[in-house]
Amino acid sequence: MTDSQHARHTNNKKKRNTTLLGLLAVAVVALAGLGIFTFTQLASAKGDIDGAATNASGLQTALESGDQPAAARSLTSLQTNIGSADSTLGSFVFSAASKLPVLGKNVDAVRTVTSSLKQVADTGLPPLVDIADQFNGKTFNPQGGAINVDAIAGIGPNVAKAGKVITAASGEVDRINTSALMGSLQGPVKDVQDKLSHASEISKRATTASEVVPQMLSGKHTYLLLFQNNAEIRATGGLPGAYAVLNIDNGKIKLGEQGSGGSMGSLDYDATDISDEETELFDTKLVTDFRDINFTPDFPRAASIGAEIIKREKNIDVDGVLSLDPVTLSYVLKGLGPVTLADGTTLTADNAVDVLLNGVYVAYPDLRDGGAAQDAFFASATKQIFDKVLSGEGDPNALLKALTRATNERRVQVWDKSSEISTLLSGTAVAGELPVDKAAKSTLGFYLNDATGAKMQYYLDYDVEAKASKCTDAGAQTYSTVTTLRSTAPADSATLPESIRGPGFGAPAGSMLMNVYVYAPNGGKVTDVTIDKEEVATFPGTHEGRGVRLVTVQINPGQTVTVEATVVSGKDQRGDARVLATPGIKPGTKGSVVKSAC
CATH class of the missing domain: 3.40.630 (Aminopeptidase)
Structure with a gap:
């Protein structure tokens, strides 16, 4: 290479480097500007969402009180704020960001939340606001010994229309895997999932009530x-x-x-x-x-x-x-x-x-x-x-x-007795059904029956805990369960009136004797039952396709007893499980959700 060629090569290389540096500088400035723009847009969207939360709270209050003008105002503000947030997050910046490997799923999650909430605000809530003066306790409250059947039936179509939209939105948001999101998003997204799920459940119950109550009260x-x-x-x-x-x-x-x-x-x-x-x-x-x-x-x-x-x-x-x-x-x-x-x-x-x-x-x-x-x-x-x-x-x-x-x-x-009404009630909490077949695929049951003829369960405090510990390739889960039963009865319970302490058969007067039933999911079984870590005699059985284990437990005044059992589900039951238990005298729910091990 001659000296002149070498010089030209060196100059060209410098020019390329200069060009690359210039382009890189422009890119850095652009990215910085994009970052600032994105941040301000995010801040704007967050402000809109926060405002929407306030509007939603006001709307709930207005609906409960039957204040239709206030409900309409809150809905308009809610639609404005949610619409603004959805528009911001639907911009080209966030559309592009949603395609990035790591950031993408987080952006997608937020966009799904806002678009779902927009659907609820624009389509789901207006039917409820239209009947705000009727969609409250006054409609169901008797007056002069009678309930206005027509009024309840009249709100049915609006409630059903709103319910479909809310349930669809809840389904969209529920598909978000919160555990895969960045930490700062997991809590807020889970909160929206819970709130929409709760709203969906309420809307389903309201729809059922507006159909069932008129049928039960007419004629x-x-x-x-x-x-x-x-x-x-x-x-x-x-x-x-x-x-x-x-x-x-x-x-x-x-x-x-x-x-x-x-x-x-x-x-x-x-x-x-x-x-x-x-x-x-x-x-x-x-x-x-x-x-x-x-x-x-x-x-x-x-x-x-x-x-x-x-x-x-x-x-x-x-x-x-x-x-x-x-x-x-x-x-x-x-x-x-x-x-x-x-x-x-x-x-x-x-x-x-x-x-x-x-x-x-x-x-x-x-x-x-x-x-x-x-x-x-x-x-x-x-x-x-x-x-x-x-x-x-x-x-x-x-x-x-x-x-x-x-x-x-x-x-x-x-x-x-009506098959039409029983069908409408089926699957609701008020039906009190024992889940069977498909409905029992994700349900554990813990039920109690007194075995003495006493009224001693006034002094009973109990709790049920369950944890999924294993999932097979076939989708069968293993659960470890603990039922804790405690007697708060006084030491001198044997001196209580007979109508409380019981006739004394099966257990000493003042003690409790109960049959505890542990139900597996559909096609499952219950094994390894112990009382206070000791193996005991149990009765194995089945009920409508569900494995059951029955164990009799005696609890003396002041005593705490634990019943532990291993529950194995049927195949292809990979989802979370519900725990259903007998309600006692303690306020609060006797149900929970067990996270899947699959």
Whole structure:
């Protein structure tokens, strides 16, 4: 190479380097500018989303109070803020960023959230705002002993339309894998998932209620109302210790005959056929004693047996069965206010559980009258609360929230003979069904039945924990479960009235004796059951395709007992699992979600 060629080569190289440096500088400046632009856009979107959250809160308040003008204003502001955030995140900058290897999924997640919320704001919420003056507790609240059936039916189409949009949006957001997002996004996105899921569930319930309630209240119907006594625990809640008949006539509701479950005990016939599975798990008392119809955790089955018994024993042909417990009444009394009973006792939200599940047996311990004084007390409580509700007293929104809370805790259950109504109710919390087949693929069950005839579960505190520890290639999961049962009974429980401590069969007076049922998912089984780490005799069985293990547990005053069991699911059950358990006297839900091990 000559000197001149070398010089030209060196100069060209310098020029290329200079050009590259210049381009790099431009790129750096551009990227810096893009970063600043992106940051400001993100900040703007965040401000819009924060504003939307405030609007949503105001909208909820307006809907609950039935303030339609305020609801409309909040909705307009909400649509503006969400629309602005969605427009920002839909720009070319974020569209390009969504294609980047790592950042992309985070951008996609945020864009999915805002677009889904925009759909809810633009399409899902307007139908609710249109009926804001009707979409609240006042619509469902009785006035003068009657419920406005037409008003409830009238909100149905709007509620259903809103529900479809909200449920679709919830499905979109639920598909986001939050665990794959950057830490700062996981919490907010999960919060949106939870809120939309909750809104979807509420909208489904409201849609069902707007369809079912008018059918149950239109025309003439007779319903059996059961009061489950949690102090003597049963799989669905408690002993059906008292009942009342509700007579319906085109929205008008009247309280009819009242009585005790004990008046239909120890029958000399089977109210219905009973399967071999049921006989082995629950004994024939399931169909021969009204007080034991809910040994089964399947409320529709229990209700149908109860309907047959009351038809034969009391000559009352019912169209359906409704059930609730004293904990539900305590929630209702928060919105209703105190009620005074025939004997001068005042029931309040704070004392209802104690009085109805324990105090009445202390106040009226003498059983020589066959429990007539106790029955009269319960009848008075039923009438006074019922009359006050039907008169329209109390805060209607508070009453609706009370029933919603009780339903979430599976304390309110409804069964109807009508196949159309039962189909609408199926799958809802209020149906109280034992999940079977596909519905049981992701469900663990833990149910309790008293085995002594005592009211000692007033002193019972229990909890259920479950954890998925293994997943096979076939998608079968293994769960480790712990049921902790604690007696808070006083040391001198044996001196309590017999109606509390029980007749003393099966266990010492003052101690609890319970049958604990552990249910596997569909096609699964329960193994390795221990009490306080010790192997014990258990009874293996099946119920509607689900493996079951029954173990009897004694708990003395002040004692804590743990029942541990290994549960194995059927194949191809890779998702998260639900835990369903018998509701006790402690407020709060007895259900949880177990994260999948797959």
